Amino acid sequence: MCGFPPVHQVLGVAGRTTIAGGFLFSETETSDSSDPVSKGSLRRTMRQQRRTLSPQHLQQAALALSRQILQLSHYKKAQRIALYWPMQGEINPLPLMYHRLSRHKQFYLPVLSGSFAQKLRFAPFHGESRMRPNGFRIPEPQVAADLLMTPQDLDLLILPLVAFDTEGYRLGMGGGFYDRSLASISHRQHWQHPRLLGVGHAFQQLDRVPREPWDVPLSIICTDLACHRIMV
Numbered sequence: 001m002c003g004f005p006p007v008h009q010v011l012g013v014a015g016r017t018t019i020a021g022g023f024l025f026s027e028t029e030t031s032d033s034s035d036p037v038s039k040g041s042l043r044r045t046m047r048q049q050r051r052t053l054s055p056q057h058l059q060q061a062a063l064a065l066s067r068q069i070l071q072l073s074h075y076k077k078a079q080r081i082a083l084y085w086p087m088q089g090e091i092n093p094l095p096l097m098y099h100r101l102s103r104h105k106q107f108y109l110p111v112l113s114g115s116f117a118q119k120l121r122f123a124p125f126h127g128e129s130r131m132r133p134n135g136f137r138i139p140e141p142q143v144a145a146d147l148l149m150t151p152q153d154l155d156l157l158i159l160p161l162v163a164f165d166t167e168g169y170r171l172g173m174g175g176g177f178y179d180r181s182l183a184s185i186s187h188r189q190h191w192q193h194p195r196l197l198g199v200g201h202a203f204q205q206l207d208r209v210p211r212e213p214w215d216v217p218l219s220i221i222c223t224d225l226a227c228h229r230i231m232v
């Protein structure tokens with residue numbers, strides 16, 4: 001496993017939750033749709049808040065998130081599902097892999113190494129995968145190039161959120177990786193593959209996230225408290 005904590009440690013066990021979130025933002029930070037300074041400061045504030053969550057809170061939130069997602073028909077139907085390796089207080093989606101409903105599903109993690117034009121590819125991932133750090137020091141599976149999937153190959157793509165709103169707009173880490181990777185399929189009508197499920201802590205919900213022309217809206221958002229289907 002190349003010095004990374006084993007998956008069961010990343011997963012952790014249920015603990016007592018001590019923080020519920022609830023964070024205030026000024027009008028200018030939430031309503032300005034194009035000012036990059038505003039978007040940047042919003043991202044910093046939300047990331048900072050996320051980093052303060054205790055390990056116990058993160059464990060509890062991870063299990064609560066799994067319970068929400070396991071009820072979704074899109075999850076039950078999906079065979080090929082992309083997760084992500086959580087970092088810096090991101091809500092942890094990995095416990096999903098160990099539920100009995102997931103027994104016949106194939107999971108993937110995003111990889112930057114070996115991807116093209118700053119677009120994500122997705123590598124098969126299981127508890128025994130050999131891992132290596134990417135340029136952001138996020139562990140990714142080390143697999144042959146011919147095993148890498150594009151987003152279109154997947155049924156469900158679970159994305160980490162820095163912030164989100166109930167219309168399906170999201171703020172990510174700011175690399176544009178997910179938006180670039182989805183750009184070529186976002187214009188399609190009757191878009192079925194992959195479904196986009198954004199996940200985050202409940203406190204990451206804002207009234208309105210700044211929007212950009214390239215943003216690809218999510219179809220569902222789940223937090224530790226609830227799932228929201230986005231109406232289009």
Ligand SMILES: Nc1nc2c(c(=O)[nH]1)N(C=O)[C@@H](CNc1ccc(C(=O)N[C@@H](CCC(=O)O)C(=O)O)cc1)CN2
Nearest residue numbers: 084085086087090110136138160172173174175177178
């Ligand atoms: N867990 C996880 N994996 C993911 C993403 C993510 O948001 N979360 N990504 C979603 O796109 C992609 C990676 N995108 C990323 C973009 C920026 C940074 C980041 O930490 N930037 C630091 C600078 C780090 C450095 O240069 O060393 C920063 O902005 O402070 C990390 C990942 C693919 N994998």
Ligand SMILES: Nc1ncnc2c1ncn2[C@@H]1O[C@H](COP(=O)(O)OP(=O)(O)OP(=O)(O)O)[C@@H](O)[C@H]1O
Nearest residue numbers: 170171172173174175176177178179180183212214
């Ligand atoms: N479809 C695209 N084509 C070209 N560049 C893009 C595209 N989507 C995003 N980008 C670039 O990525 C940069 C970051 O985009 P944005 O601020 O929306 O990131 P983000 O959605 O928070 O990050 P991520 O998608 O990695 O979670 C933008 O400045 C833009 O230049």
